[in-house]
Amino acid sequence: MTSHGSYGPGPAGGTGRPPGKGTADGPASGALTWALAESALRVVEEVGGYAGGVYLRSGTPGLLRLAVLVGLPGPLMRPWWRMHTNRPFPVAEVHRSGQPVHLADVEEAMRSFPQLVASLPFPFASLYAPVVAGRERYGVLVALRAPTPGVPVDARDRNRMTREALRLGGALSGLAHQGTPVEWPGDPVCVQLSTGSGPPVRFGSFDWDLDSNVVTLDEGLLGILGPEVRSPCPIEVLTSLLEPEDGYALWAAARQATGPDGRPAVRRIRLKGPDGRLHLLEVSARARRDPPGAATTPDTTDGTRARAGVRPPLGAGHLMGTLVDLGTGLVGSDATDRLPRAILAMDRLGRITYVNDRTERLLGRTRGALAGRPLWEALPWFDHPFHDEQLRAALLSGEPIRFLARPERGRWLSVSLHPGRDGVTMVLVPEEDPAALAHKSGTGRKPEDDLSSPGDRASALYRPVALAIALTEAMTARQVSAVVTEELLPAFGGRQLAIYLLSDRRLYLAWETGFPQGFLEPFDGVALDARLPGVETLTTGRPLFFESMEQLRRSYPDLPLDAERGARAFLPLIASGRPVGSCILGFDQPRGFSPEERTVLTALAGLIAQALERAQRYDTEAKVARGLQDALLPHRLPVRDGVDTVGRYLPGTQGMDVGGDWYDVIETGQGRLALVIGDVQGHGVAAAATMGQLRSAVRAFALGGHRPQDVMRGTNRLLIDLDPGQFASCCYVLLDPESGEIRAVRAGHPQPLLLRADGTTQLLDLAGGVVLGVDDRASYPVTRMRLAPGSVLALFTDGLIERPGRDIDEGIERLRLALAATCSLPLAEAADRVIREARQATARPDDIALLLAARWPEHG
Numbered sequence: 001m002t003s004h005g006s007y008g009p010g011p012a013g014g015t016g017r018p019p020g021k022g023t024a025d026g027p028a029s030g031a032l033t034w035a036l037a038e039s040a041l042r043v044v045e046e047v048g049g050y051a052g053g054v055y056l057r058s059g060t061p062g063l064l065r066l067a068v069l070v071g072l073p074g075p076l077m078r079p080w081w082r083m084h085t086n087r088p089f090p091v092a093e094v095h096r097s098g099q100p101v102h103l104a105d106v107e108e109a110m111r112s113f114p115q116l117v118a119s120l121p122f123p124f125a126s127l128y129a130p131v132v133a134g135r136e137r138y139g140v141l142v143a144l145r146a147p148t149p150g151v152p153v154d155a156r157d158r159n160r161m162t163r164e165a166l167r168l169g170g171a172l173s174g175l176a177h178q179g180t181p182v183e184w185p186g187d188p189v190c191v192q193l194s195t196g197s198g199p200p201v202r203f204g205s206f207d208w209d210l211d212s213n214v215v216t217l218d219e220g221l222l223g224i225l226g227p228e229v230r231s232p233c234p235i236e237v238l239t240s241l242l243e244p245e246d247g248y249a250l251w252a253a254a255r256q257a258t259g260p261d262g263r264p265a266v267r268r269i270r271l272k273g274p275d276g277r278l279h280l281l282e283v284s285a286r287a288r289r290d291p292p293g294a295a296t297t298p299d300t301t302d303g304t305r306a307r308a309g310v311r312p313p314l315g316a317g318h319l320m321g322t323l324v325d326l327g328t329g330l331v332g333s334d335a336t337d338r339l340p341r342a343i344l345a346m347d348r349l350g351r352i353t354y355v356n357d358r359t360e361r362l363l364g365r366t367r368g369a370l371a372g373r374p375l376w377e378a379l380p381w382f383d384h385p386f387h388d389e390q391l392r393a394a395l396l397s398g399e400p401i402r403f404l405a406r407p408e409r410g411r412w413l414s415v416s417l418h419p420g421r422d423g424v425t426m427v428l429v430p431e432e433d434p435a436a437l438a439h440k441s442g443t444g445r446k447p448e449d450d451l452s453s454p455g456d457r458a459s460a461l462y463r464p465v466a467l468a469i470a471l472t473e474a475m476t477a478r479q480v481s482a483v484v485t486e487e488l489l490p491a492f493g494g495r496q497l498a499i500y501l502l503s504d505r506r507l508y509l510a511w512e513t514g515f516p517q518g519f520l521e522p523f524d525g526v527a528l529d530a531r532l533p534g535v536e537t538l539t540t541g542r543p544l545f546f547e548s549m550e551q552l553r554r555s556y557p558d559l560p561l562d563a564e565r566g567a568r569a570f571l572p573l574i575a576s577g578r579p580v581g582s583c584i585l586g587f588d589q590p591r592g593f594s595p596e597e598r599t600v601l602t603a604l605a606g607l608i609a610q611a612l613e614r615a616q617r618y619d620t621e622a623k624v625a626r627g628l629q630d631a632l633l634p635h636r637l638p639v640r641d642g643v644d645t646v647g648r649y650l651p652g653t654q655g656m657d658v659g660g661d662w663y664d665v666i667e668t669g670q671g672r673l674a675l676v677i678g679d680v681q682g683h684g685v686a687a688a689a690t691m692g693q694l695r696s697a698v699r700a701f702a703l704g705g706h707r708p709q710d711v712m713r714g715t716n717r718l719l720i721d722l723d724p725g726q727f728a729s730c731c732y733v734l735l736d737p738e739s740g741e742i743r744a745v746r747a748g749h750p751q752p753l754l755l756r757a758d759g760t761t762q763l764l765d766l767a768g769g770v771v772l773g774v775d776d777r778a779s780y781p782v783t784r785m786r787l788a789p790g791s792v793l794a795l796f797t798d799g800l801i802e803r804p805g806r807d808i809d810e811g812i813e814r815l816r817l818a819l820a821a822t823c824s825l826p827l828a829e830a831a832d833r834v835i836r837e838a839r840q841a842t843a844r845p846d847d848i849a850l851l852l853a854a855r856w857p858e859h860g
């Protein structure tokens with residue numbers, strides 16, 4: 001097992017055995033590290049994977065850390081080192097639920113975990129099993145392997161994952177009982193997979209008695225030659241396994257080693273093994289003692305080639321030889337050195353293992369400066385997020401990846417990555433510039449073979465992120481559809497979009513753009529048994545891509561088409577396994593869909609489905625909240641001689657469009673009117689429900705004849721008992737219509753405005769206490785004043801005067817001027833004029849309540 005990049009800075013971390021004692025940056029103990037690494041290696045090999053690892057609890061509640069990573073470079077996977085257990089990812093779900101998750105391909109992953117596909121938009125399968133012991137949850141065991149589209153993970157591999165996770169859980173439980181903290185505080189240890197291709201390097205040695213021509217072979221060499229060869233044996237037995245020209249090489253090595261200089265000799269020879277294939281052997285020969293005399297050359301005067309078995313007259317002595325069976329390694333090295341391309345290879349941890357001659361010349365670096373070093377350290381220009389994404393794609397998908405890189409200004413390289421189980425081969429070809437590549441598309445190369453610029457490829461890779469961010473701000477189905485139109489269509493060059501939502505086993509058109517008017521109407525409300533691509537993509541859960549309208553016509557001959565040219569993509573909208581609807585993307589011209597684009601579009605469909613499902617819940621909740629609020633706000637205000645009252649309410653335009661603002665006018669005893677306005681924190685059903693309870697409480701206290709200060713104290717205590725942590729502001733004004741006397745109390749609410757009969761305005765200065773719901777001992781002082789005939793009192797909530805990024809004093813001045821301009825208007829028209837600006841605003845983050853009360857002379 002090799003650990004890599006665990007304790008050094010970034011990708012340049014060293015290799016070696018994990019330390020035995022924990023630090024803030026490393027594992028808690030060597031025993032814990034070995035247990036995790038052994039389990040991860042075993043399960044990856046058992047399920048036929050190429051990567052995997054173990055997430056372990058970190059000591060921070062709700063946070064898992066990647067403790068061991070097998071078969072992938074640690075720095076490349078840095079964004080996934082930490083996993084919060086409330087995230088919508090398989091690792092978090094498995095840890096929360098204690099149930100395994102098996103994702104056979106990208107489509108299955110998209111249906112349940114679109115965020116996973118959006119962050120890693122590559123075709124791969126992933127298997128997850130909880131690491132538990134009894135009720136103790138330690139973490140999650142993960143294995144990655146090649147996808148099997150349409151074929152579920154079989155029971156055997158499911159059982160292997162579960163069995164290994166339980167075994168690891170038992171081992172971790174044992175360590176915990178021994179006092180070892182089973183937590184991971186630092187970065188992951190990276191582990192190399194065992195070699196899966198090519199024969200292992202083997203060693204052997206021989207002792208050639210030059211007098212008797214007998215060779216003694218050790219066990220290593222006998223293992224290379226096979227069981228038919230015995231030791232000792234005549235030299236002819238050994239040389240019979242060689243090609244004639246290699247016999248000369250062996251003889252030449254003996255001549256050199258036993259010659260006057262006695263110099264050791266090294267030769268490469270080919271030897272036929274018992275399996276019938278040739279082994280490349282490197283022979284190092286040296287004389288055991290000096291030869292007694294000069295040697296002569298073999299006799300070849302008979303016209304035949306000298307056989308390797310001819311005894312060379314070397315004189316007395318022994319020749320010692322060592323053989324290294326290099327398998328196919330040096331054959332490949334020799335071959336790539338002769339290729340007219342720069343080639344280097346790296347293992348799955350990102351360390352360079354081979355560099356050919358042309359790579360040295362192209363990069364201006366020697367093999368010694370490159371081999372054995374992490375790719376990011378050896379080639380600093382490769383340490384870029386775009387290049388990281390390409391290498392991730394190659395390692396996770398197992399498919400070749402090609403892209404353009406610019407190591408320095410004015411110099412471009414075409415980079416091809418060819419992944420395998422043991423590593424990645426990189427081919428580097430100089431290119432002039434991206435424009436030259438576009439020009440080559442007319443020279444016979446297929447369009448899909450042309451390389452795009454790094455900027456183009458980067459934009460494709462980060463489309464899921466941009467769309468996901470925009471979707472988080474979309475609350476309604478219409479807003480979600482608008483985001484898809486604005487973000488998704490331009491990114492892929494689309495011109496048409498249609499979104500259908502599922503309801504009562506039928507698909508209903510929710511949004512369309514770009515299609516001929518009325519074309520989609522016949523498809524509105526289609527049943528799930530209709531043979532239509534938009535239906536079948538949802539019922540099968542698989543996206544459908546048609547690169548031309550002719551291809552679509554052949555697949556669905558009875559389907560009406562809106563155009564003769566173009567391409568179509570039909571995407572299933574499935575959120576956490578629940579069908580939501582389907583999405584249709586239209587393109588004006590025929591076009592291909594690369595594997596990367598298909599994967600990204602599939603992932604985006606999952607994100608859109610989740611946003612639409614959230615929007616549907618929002619719509620349902622909004623309807624309930626609006627109904628509740630409409631029921632709780634007064635439909636009619638009391639009519640009294642000498643006093644007019646008018647109320648207005650506007651919901652917010654962002655987020656849940658109902659909130660906790662309210663107003664009320666209550667007829668109390670002794671002919672007085674109570675004017676009330678309030679604002680409950682938050683929006684939605686909960687805020688509306690709390691508002692209803694507070695309105696009822698204030699009304700009850702007022703009708704009971706309580707003094708204003710007592711009404712506010714009682715409501716405050718009630719809110720604390722009903723919903724600890726919730727708070728509200730309120731202003732309560734008790735008005736005597738006969739005398740105009742006012743007694744007012746205020747609980748953290750904005751000050752009222754007064755409009756006098758002469759058109760002047762004044763911001764009142766009412767004494768106040770803290771907001772309701774905070775302090776059960778709070779008191780609310782009373783302010784006394786008189787409302788003169790012809791004056792208007794304006795009570796309002798903060799949504800009318802607050803604007804994001806603007807000072808609240810500006811809002812108050814704006815309201816004061818608007819109120820002054822209504823001096824000659826009827827009260828209802830004055831209320832409409834005051835809130836007109838707010839009503840016309842497209843972005844209104846908070847809801848608004850307004851209550852105007854006017855006292856007229858001589859009782860009207």
